[in-house]
Amino acid sequence: DIQMTQSPSTLSASVGDRVTITCRASQSISRWLAWYQQKPGKAPKLLIYKASSLESGVPSRFSGSGSGTEFTLTISSLQPDDFATYYCQHYDSSPYTFGQGTKLEIK
Amino acid sequence: EVQLVESGGGLVQSGGSLRLSCAASGFTFSSYVMHWVRQAPGKGLEYVSAISTNGDRTYYANSVKDRFTISRDNSKNTLYLQMGSLRAEDMAMYYCARYSGTYRGVDYWGQGTLVTVSS
Numbered sequence: 001d002i003q004m005t006q007s008p009s010t011l012s013a014s015v016g017d018r019v020t021i022t023c024r025a026s027q028s029i030s031r032w033l034a035w036y037q038q039k040p041g042k043a044p045k046l047l048i049y050k051a052s053s054l055e056s057g058v059p060s061r062f063s064g065s066g067s068g069t070e071f072t073l074t075i076s077s078l079q080p081d082d083f084a085t086y087y088c089q090h091y092d093s094s095p096y097t098f099g100q101g102t103k104l105e106i107k
Numbered sequence: 108e109v110q111l112v113e114s115g116g117g118l119v120q121s122g123g124s125l126r127l128s129c130a131a132s133g134f135t136f137s138s139y140v141m142h143w144v145r146q147a148p149g150k151g152l153e154y155v156s157a158i159s160t161n162g163d164r165t166y167y168a169n170s171v172k173d174r175f176t177i178s179r180d181n182s183k184n185t186l187y188l189q190m191g192s193l194r195a196e197d198m199a200m201y202y203c204a205r206y207s208g209t210y211r212g213v214d215y216w217g218q219g220t221l222v223t224v225s226s
Contacts, residue, residue, distance in 0.1 A: 036152075087151065089213065
């Protein structure tokens with residue numbers, strides 16, 4: 001199985017900051033990676049698919065990059081609504097494992 | 108509008124069984140691979156099971172293999188997860204999710220149904 005490792009586990013930041021979350025795969029997954037945002041008590045919401053494609057309706061301050069084994073999710077200017085937990089998930093081959101999550105907290 | 112609505116969760120004793128359902132609408136259910144993903148309280152997401160469009164191929168995480176069975180009824184636009192020999196570690200919110208294929212991955216999620224296992 002492909003292991004996904006996210007870092008950091010927790011990130012403290014302020015409104016307006018630029019933040020980056022990293023996701024590493026234990027082997028190459030080409031660009032088959034998605035990013036999700038989850039708020040407490042809610043289902044995950046798709047933000048980015050195929051490493052860098054922005055889901056419809058998602059603000060353009062969110063962007064994704066990477067290929068192979070290393071990927072990043074960047075939020076260019078944090079807004080109050082962005083404080084949540086973020087997960088990466090690969091979909092290269094079953095099982096489609098998730099990273100352990102990054103909790104983005106208000107500093 | 109794509110909608111996935113889970114049901115069937117609840118309180119069950121350790122060793123017991125439960126069947127979860129996921130009613131799909133707003134898309135051609137029979138054309139999509141479907142997944143179950145769970146999240147234990149305060150923990151991350153765990154990929155549990157998946158089923159092909161016509162149900163002939165299934166996947167199970169090692170943690171649920173031989174205890175859970177995924178199935179679907181395309182005539183009813185419904186996905187199922189039959190859970191047996193439930194353990195404390197199976198206690199979680201269970202989400203069904205639509206897999207849109209290799210381009211988009213998993214794009215829609217239900218709101219989840221909570222399974223509580225008591226000892």
